[in-house]
Amino acid sequence: MxxxxxxxxxxxxxxxxxxxxxxxxxxxxxxxxxxxxxxxxxxxxxxxxxxxxxxxxxxxxxxxxxxxxxxxxxxxxxxxxxxxxxxxxxxxxxxxxxxxxxxxxxxxxxxxxxxxxxxxxxxxxxxxxxxxxxxxxxxxxxFLGVEIARSSKGVILTQRKYVLDLLNETGMLGCRPIASPMDRNHKISALSGDPVNKERYQRLVGRLIYLCHTRPDISYEVSVVSRYMHDPRVGHMEAVYRILRYLKGSLGKGLWFKLNQHLDVEGYCDADWASNIDDRRSTSGYCIFVGGNLVSWRSKKQDVVARSTVEAEYRAMAVSMSEMIWMRSLLSELRVLRNNTMVLHCDNKFAINIANNPVQHERTKHIEIDRFFMKEKIDGGMLKLGYVKSDEQLADCLTKGLGPSDGVVICSKMGMVDIFSPS
Structure with a gap:
């Protein structure tokens, strides 16, 4: 997608x-x-x-x-x-x-x-x-369950019908909506209550995963509940129902693609250090913009335990860079790329300093491959790293649960609108 x-x-x-x-x-x-x-x-x-x-x-x-x-x-x-x-x-x-x-x-x-x-x-x-x-x-x-509406101002991608069918199937069509898809300080773990119906849980989460094609605002929450597909518990099912209640209040939300008259590739990356209670692995999140429009994003638990916030942020930067390089090569092959230099925004100054510092440090031995990978692209002029304040970090919603006001602000900056909401 x-x-x-x-x-x-x-x-x-x-x-x-x-x-x-x-x-x-x-x-x-x-x-x-x-x-x-x-x-x-x-x-x-x-x-x-x-x-x-x-x-x-x-x-x-x-x-x-x-x-x-x-x-x-x-x-x-x-x-x-x-x-x-x-x-x-x-x-x-x-x-x-x-x-x-x-x-x-x-x-x-x-x-x-x-x-x-x-x-x-x-x-x-x-x-x-x-x-x-x-x-x-x-x-x-x-196209593939995604509704596409076009006007003179741009194009919007929504899955409103898909959400309505999902709510109707689960009996949540008349539920009371909620303002955020997950509690800011949630403590979901592998042992959150008694076991529940495994097939029903997997079906619900699977349908939510497909909904993430146009809803980056629930990507982190769906990533969390999908970690327990093999052994779902009551707490996990409650988290799924909370996501459904959030969707009830934002049925028509979708991605807005507008005319920006450029095709620059820009990215934001973030990491939440040791956020998983079960194994203390960090969560990486990134979002990639092409031509000022959000085209790719991901929220994923890291494969190894990070010993510091810098390490977690650095791993998130490396994953984001890989996606941006792939996007750049695709646009270049299609003969539509206009600007060869990409910009990746991060809110951790230490991670940016390590990437720009030509001298190796003892603290970078455990992320040596990622470091050399990034150094090669930065020295070649393909990528620039930019610092962004934490309150302006768009990938923040892909690494942790946010409050209602913070979620609305970030969704607006990512280009999410609701064309079905009353004017």
């Missing part, structure tokens, strides 16, 4: 159109390169077919080979039209012709097309229609 959000940001800043296509019976278009046999379907067998099987000539739904066979066929068709497959993400194809760009992104049977070459986009639709059974859905409005 970060690819889709990046393409939407490019389309808004360059004022490109966004088109959507749907491939009917996509998996049936795949070509099998190995011998696959299936049992004769019930009702088609007789005494002459006893003990015999069918040999498949084309892929079918349900085969493990079907997704790979379909994408292989699709790739050969698109590359045959003169498009190049993107190395940053193999589901993205592009054509750069006479200073005009056309970009195609595919997810199973859903296709998004954008670019500034209107004639090529029209020809591409016709050629895809000749190769497959394709339905032109017009402007991009609904």
């Amino acid at each position: 970060s690819i889709v959000r990046t393409l939407v940001s490019c389309a808004v800043n360059f004022e490109w159109a966004l088109h959507q296509l749907d491939v009917k019976n996509a998996f049936l278009h795949g070509d099998l390169h190995e011998e696959v046999y299936m049992e004769i379907p019930p009702g088609f067998g007789n005494s002459q077919t006893d003990g015999k099987v069918c040999k498949l000539k084309k892929s079918l739904y349900g085969l493990n080979q079907s997704p790979r066979a379909w994408f292989d066929r699709f790739k050969r068709v698109v590359v045959g039209m003169g498009y190049s497959q993107c190395n940053g993400d193999h589901t993205v194809f592009y054509m750069d012709r006479q200073k005009h760009i056309t970009i195609l992104a595919v997810y199973v049977d859903d296709i998004v097309i954008t670019g500034d070459d209107a004639k090529e986009i029209k020809d591409l639709k016709e050629r895809l229609g000749n190769a497959f059974e394709v339905k032109d859905l017009g402007p991009l409005r609904y």
Whole structure:
């Protein structure tokens, strides 16, 4: 989804159109390169077919080979039209012709097309229609459960219908809303009460994880409750229901992509030191902006225990930098990158000083690989580190629970709005 959000940001800043296509019976278009046999379907067998099987000539739904066979066929068709497959993400194809760009992104049977070459986009639709059974859905409005609304001021991505269906399924449609998704000083641990229904808990958390595609305001909270999928307890389920109560009060919140007339890559990173009660590991969080619009974010518990706040912040910086480098390489390959230098904001001066200091210290031995990785990118001019005050740190909501007022301020700065709220 970060690819889709990046393409939407490019389309808004360059004022490109966004088109959507749907491939009917996509998996049936795949070509099998190995011998696959299936049992004769019930009702088609007789005494002459006893003990015999069918040999498949084309892929079918349900085969493990079907997704790979379909994408292989699709790739050969698109590359045959003169498009190049993107190395940053193999589901993205592009054509750069006479200073005009056309970009195609595919997810199973859903296709998004954008670019500034209107004639090529029209020809591409016709050629895809000749190769497959394709339905032109017009402007991009609904993609993978995400509702997309566009106006002259920009584009907004929401999952309001998804939230309503989730609340209706859980019986929380009439619940009393709450102002924050998690208590600021929560003490959730592995032994928070008695065990609960594991399948129900996993289903609820799984649906919340998918909701995070347009809701960075609940990413940290969902990250916390997803740590206990193997052994959910009463306290964990209560935390899930609190997230649902928060969603009830913010049904229409979504990401707002506006025209900023640039495509600079900018990031914010933060870490909450030793925040996990069970194993004292820290939580990393980052958010990446492309063209002034939020396209990528993450909240994740670190893999090892950090012995200091500097170490935790430094590890968060390294993870954020990896994401920004990938985003930069993707934009560069698509020929849309305008500024080669990225800026990463951090609220820890000690971590910034270590990254900019050419002299090694004893305190950096345990993060030596991350240190050399960052030093190489900074010395090469690819990245600049900037200091930001803690109250202006946008990644703060991805590392800890915030109060209602702080959450509203950060959500507003991240570009989250509610177009369904009464004026």
